[in-house]
């Protein structure tokens with residue numbers, strides 16, 4: 001028992017627990033601080049990480065459903081990587097997220113540092129990912145255009161909030177359908193800030209290792225490694241294109257020139273053949289104007305030059321404005 005306790009303490013220190021505690025206490029005045037969970041609490045909550053509790057697996061680890069003693073459901077993220085070089089990004093994620101409070105951003109409740117690999121505890125979001133909702137839908141339950149537009153507006157507002165309302169600004173870096181979750185009322189909640197970094201307030205751009213997902217990655221960022229908010233705008237443009245077309249961002253089942261959805265979309269727009277590519281299951285006389293406007297907006301989001309793309313704030317308000325037209 002004593003040995004076990006010593007191991008927990010050692011893990012806690014190695015995982016940056018002291019640093020985190022220090023950082024959290026600095027922010028205490030703002031309220032709503034992340035909680036540091038014990039190993040015991042999370043073991044109990046997940047029935048010892050029982051296989052039946054697995055919600056999904058991502059590139060960085062496994063996500064379990066947990067039940068806290070107070071009756072709240074949580075999602076517990078167990079990272080794959082447990083080496084020292086990952087400690088800083090992990091602590092970053094905790095500090096970044098614990099200060100964020102927005103109805104369309106998944107809330108980080110806390111973390112556990114007593115395991116070799118740190119665990120993150122998020123609010124549980126009931127209805128899965130937008131990817132499953134859009135692409136794995138059965139033919140009887142296709143998401144309507146209105147629902148797609150609503151989700152797009154909410155995700156855009158979340159990103160706009162991260163870019164402009166938070167100080168210093170936060171770049172998500174991995175905007176994609178599997179990182180947009182849906183709650184019990186199908187409200188969008190943006191998740192997974194594993195790759196996010198705070199932008200130093202005195203600098204406009206940050207040079208970092210290129211991270212992101214195939215099909216969503218901003219080509220300008222890919223070539224220059226200069227990360228700005230406009231990289232999120234590019235990825236969000238790809239999300240809009242998926243909502244418009246019902247097609248996946250990348251698919252090797254499509255012919256070569258159609259594999260990358262954003263490139264395919266741009267060539268279709270150029271030839272003014274938009275109606276060939278929009279999702280025929282949702283298109284009708286009433287929404288055709290809205291769909292066309294969203295397509296034009298998406299086109300601007302995926303411009304090669306970041307400077308020519310709109311800001312997330314502009315995207316959010318343009319989408320809002322579009323909702324009014326019929």
Ligand SMILES: Nc1ncnc2c1ncn2[C@@H]1O[C@H](COP(=O)(O)OP(=O)(O)OP(=O)(O)O)[C@@H](O)[C@H]1O
Pocket residue numbers: 055056057058059060061062063075077106122123124125126128129174178179181191192
């Ligand atoms: N807060 C949550 N509530 C409910 N389910 C969640 C929550 N967070 C994640 N999940 C589920 O766990 C899965 C894995 O999530 P995770 O963020 O680790 O990976 P990903 O986004 O699919 O991929 P990547 O790690 O490459 O970003 C998600 O696809 C989702 O189904």
